[in-house]
Amino acid sequence: MIEASWIAFAFALGLLARFIGLPPLIGYLGAGFALAAAGDYVGVTRDDSIVLDHLSHLGVLLLLFTVGLKLKLGNLVRREVIGGSLLHFFISSVLVMPAIMLILDNSWREAMLLAIALSFSSTVLAAKVLESKRELRAFHGRVAIGVLIIQDLIALVVMSLAAGKAPSAWALLVFLLPLLRPVLFRLLDHSGHEELMVLLGLMLALVAGGLGFEYVGLSSELGALAFGAMLAKHKRAGELSNSLWAIKEVFLVGFFLKIGIGGLPDANALWFAFAMSLLLPLKAVLFFGLFVAFRLRARSAFLSAASLTNYSEFGLIVVSVVLPQWLMPLAITVAFSFIVSAQINRFAHPLYERLAPRLLRYERNIRHPDEQPVSLGDARILIMGMGRTGRAAYDYLAEKGFALVSLDSDPVMVEKNTAEGRHILFADAEDQMFWQSLEMNEVEAVILAMNDPEAKIISTRKLRESGFGGLIVSHAMYEDIAQRIQEAGADRTYLTMSEAGAGLAENVSRELQAPR
Structure with a gap:
């Protein structure tokens, strides 16, 4: 019964958020904080939180699996994706680290790890926003998702190094996964159009990708994404993605509830979140400048940067492993960035229309391979x-x-x-x-x-x-x-x-x- 009341409460605040022009996920975050504030009055127990952790994790895995279904790995091997993500990671970390040391007066190691955690952008939010606007496969959407995947890989390396852990020797088997593609294609061909296809998607995302990668010491999120990407070229990949849509949406409510229900912040946590939110324009400007430098048009650079102007839930995972005492302040920071990013992406296209005369001057004269056509010939x-x-x-x-x-x-x-x-x-x-x-x-x-x-x-x-x-x-x-x-x-x-x-x-x- 308690979980049912949570669902009703999340629905109410999600509806309120939509009514005032915010994405429903902001309402789900608010519902989590409200439940944390109510505490014993609503009967939130540790067991309930554990259940919510599992549900939210399933939602993230399904989201990344469906992102993989729409992804071509060739989109990652591009200089604007690899160069943009790596350069942003290093430059952002170097610029933000002194600011954190100045504000918090903590050790250089803590400042460095916090700066690294804040350099990542939210895969969940960006993918959700791009998907809702049907822009996952648009050029700027593909660039943004590619950067997010590279960032997730960097986060995995950081966690392994900082925590002193390394993948097992069995992790090398992931390089043999492409050999399974014909088998996966055949399974999808024979799964029909109803519940068997849904179960196949769940099995690949949660069991083969999630548990399988965890077993060999790799990220379950990376596993879900990898198995989705292996099916991306199948003719029924879109149908599989659509069949998992409702399940994924419900589980993702749990993800946003979990962030809020972790506890209420103190004044120091709110101050840290506010200060870091003021640095979000730096993240956006840096992404825009790097994308333009890699020959993207001003519009593509702007829209990709807008999708990435937020802090990452993956940063929370990194901090939970290496700096657990900073988990709550960073959770509030991520929540604030979601609110800011939601508004930026809501008006991204009209905003670009207004800023275009100023932004176009930063375009390079060199044309990008994804150039738009200039002549329609003799078509009527x-x-x-x-x-x-x-x-x-x-x-x-x-x-x-x-x-x-x-x-x-x-x-x-x-x-x-x-x-x-x-x-x-x-x-x-x-x-x-x-x-x-x-x-x-x-x-x-x-x-x-x-x-x-x-x-x-x-x-x-x-x-x-x-x-x-x-x-x-x-x-x-x-x-x-x-x-x-x-x-x-x-x-x-x-x-x-x-x-x-x-x-x-x-x-x-x-x-x-x-x-x-």
Whole structure:
């Protein structure tokens, strides 16, 4: 019954957080602190905390497993990922360490370990934010996730060195894991589409990845991520990820509750958290500068840096091993950073729009390999977004003989559609430089089929601002979104569900009118 009341309380505060414009996870953190404050009144016992620890750990493993399902390991072997993460780690640690020594007047070893813990960014929060905005596979999302994975690997090394522990000799077996990929593919092929597929995902994330890696002295989080990544190229990887979504979300509530329920902070802990929160802009500026130095566009650098502007729950794990007395102050610091980061990422795209004139001057003239297309050739119709709606529109118009071109910010989607014979280019519709360099002289109509409503609104406005006078058509799930798209300049906006219903009715009507 106690756990049921926790769920109800977490739901209430999560709903309140959403109501005031914060992500629900901030409400879950608040619920944890409130439960810690209530203490004996709500019957929080050590056994309850242990149960919550297990649930939260399962949530983190499932999250990292699903991140792995959407990850290509080739994205890690890039200079902006490896160089950006390593340089940020060293520079951030060197800059923050003196500040900690000045504020706290503690030993250089404690200051160094705290600085290292604060150099990491939150894998859970960043992945959750990027996933909710459908940006995990966008270029800036892939850069951010790549940096987070490198940081997690650094954290594992730090914990091993500081605690005097090392992986067992059996850990070398992980290098043979790629040999299991054909077996994993076959298991997924034969698991069907229902409960067996869900159980397979749970087994790989929690047992093979989690317990398996722990058994050989490695991180269970790294194991879950590794097994997810091995399945990333399977055609049903997305389906497996979607099937685990609800389970993962429920368990992650436990993760955020656990951070708060660990206990209430004292004045010194709050002061430390406040001081470290003031250093968050330094983390953001450093990431932005490094990404731009590695030839990223200002927009990609800004959005990647925004995703990484927070402190890490992995830092809590590091501190719990090497500096347990600092666990509570750092937990409050992480909580504060989550609140700040949530607001930054909530307005990241509009914020970039306002800052773009200042940020663009820092771009290097050297072009990054993920350059946006500058010419759409002789295409008469442009389709933006190649999910199910975009593909259906493309195939219908292709049969009618129209010259088409399509754009998508998901490299996997670009590869898939190219393999199927569609003319598609990689591009991010929300990139200001894309619109400034785009040549679309022959285009007469644009179909907006992206998932993100904000991307449709920005695209419509940019098209009209660039002088495009042709037809702009979009679909939307809700009437208020449809109205905003039309206010931005679209000619027609169709409600997805209404049009689907009308289409079904039209087919039925046609069948009934056919001669018997």
